[in-house]
Amino acid sequence: MTCQHIENILKNLKEKDYDAYLLNQFTNIAYISNYFPTSFAFCIIKDDPIIFTSKMDMEIAKNNSSIDIIEFESFSKLNEILKEENISKIAVEPSLPINLYEKFNNDFDLSIETFINNERMIKSKDEINKITKATKIAQNSFKELNILLNKSKTESELAYELGRIMRNNGAESESFDTIIATGSNSSLPHSTPENKSLGEPILIDWGAKYMGYCSDNTRTIVYTEKEHEIFDIVLESHNKAIKSIKPGVKCLDIDKIARDIISEYGYEKNFIHSTGHSLGLDIHEAPNFSIKDDTILEKNMVLTVEPGIYLEGNFGVRIEDTIHVQNKGKIIGDLEHIIN
DSSP states (O other): OHHHHHHHHHHHHTTOOOEEEOOOOOOHHHHHHHHSSSSSSEEEOOOOOEEEOOGGGHHHHHOOOOSSEOOOOOOHHHHHHHHHHTTEEEEOOOOOHHHHHHHHHHEEEEEEEEEEEEHHSSHHHHHHHHHHHHHHHHHHHHHOOOOGTTSSSSSSHHHHHHHHHHTTTTTTTEOOOOOOEEOOOOOOOTOOSSSSOOOSEEEEEEEEEEEEEEEOOOEEEOOSSSHHHHHHHHHHHHHHHTTTTTTBHHHHHHHHHHHHHHHHHHHHGGSSSOEEEEOOSSEEEEEEESSOOOOOTTOOOOOEEEEEEEETTTEEEBEEEEEESSEEEEEOOOOOOOOH
16 A cells, blocks of 8 residues: 555645656655665656665665665666656656756656655654654763763764764664864864863764664753853753744744844854754754744654854854654753753
């Protein structure tokens, strides 16, 4: 039986008079079929959906995919098969690389559509359970690491150690490369851990992946009076944004609430990223708590809230939690906000 996700996308295709929808991104294919490619693959959503995959992936695809599988031979052969089915007008996912777009563009009428992105915005009960489990693994691992008792180790050593503990506790991998940024490095939102002893403050951004689903948290350990001052502003922004989350509110309004708090204290130029993002099979998904995203929140969306203030060359503070949209925003996990 065709899964509900495919049925929804088929309705989208019919409404816009498309013959098929082309997916290439691994997580999109996994979302639709339960098969996670390891090499490359193309999923064609139509009345009888099909996945073309590499020879290397045929066994794993046959064992896992809920959609029929064909071995990919060549683009010309793939295009020939599609033409034989009278497919001419194809919607493509927004993430399709331009070099692959060009492989199809000469033979078909292509248009970019966000059908798959929109479908992935609302999480099922199973998806939320997996994100919650990933968060629990990550948070328990962070407590086990006890960074304050390991200040003699380097940023790199602690980032590696946290990844090891998460795997020991049931994670299949990290959601992304762990960030441990200390001293002036903490003013870089995406700092890379260095082979140097820990400075102050200590910013940790980490996540675990469980059964394909990601978690994401950030904590900052502060020391000086100025660091505590910035921490309190960021925490106020974080808390008020979460308190404002509920179905029917636009994402950009949540971003504004968080940003206005920081602006009131004169640090608007030091909040240099969006307030948050959705997550799931990917660490960054749609929608986003950003100044331009007017998506209306719905129940069972899952997004992060992560305001930050970054004082260039000095230090930065970011606090991040993952929120399940119910009748109001509910924080996933139970990790305390850290103040040293």
